[in-house]
Amino acid sequence: MVIKLDRSCALVIVDMQNDFMPTGTLPVPDADKIVPVLNKYIDMFASNKLHIFATRDWHPPNHISFKQRGGVWSMHCLKDTMGAEFHNDLKIPRSARIISKGIDANKESYSGFEGTDLAKKLEQNNIKHVLIGGVATDYCVKSTALDAIKLGFDVVLLEDAVKGIKDSNGAIKEMQSKGVKIASINKVKD
Helix, strand or coil: CCEECCCCEEEEEECCEHHHCCCCCCCCCCHHHHHHHHHHHHHHHHHCCCEEEEEEECECCCCCCEHHHCCCECCCCECCCHHHCECCCCCCCCCCEEEEECCCCCCCCCCCCCCCCHHHHHHHCCCCEEEEEEECHHHHHHHHHHHHHHCCCEEEEEEEEEECCCCHHHHHHHHHHCCCEEECHHHEEC
16 A cells, blocks of 8 residues: 555654654563654655644643653643653744643543644644554554544554554554554555
């Protein structure tokens, strides 16, 4: 399957933040290794003046997902901290729209659509096809992809631009079973 990029396509980069990198507080193994691949996708979209969105966890210090509040995760991606910044080598253009999620202290938000205006922004720009990369395949990437499917978007997981924590293969199979397509850089044409 070849994906032909046009004005109806958007790139969604999920949570490529310092705290999710191998030296971060909530590391995703080898997350930094997909930065060069994501940059290739960014270049494709930017050079064609196509829409790019980048989600980020932007948590308050008392977020419900943290162990201190009974959640399962260590503190991560506290808003306005170095850990919440995007990986330094990720070349997110100024034209990209940043989508902050997990900002409500009392609500868990894995999906880039949950509690954000991402769906509205995609619809306002007549986006029909969403290509997704980032971390973690088995959490925020999966939740974002499945929500995009539920909202009626055609969704492509960029398998060479994702990394997971534990069960990437199971997450990818689940996404495929719900209608998410799989592609890699050699199958995306601008």
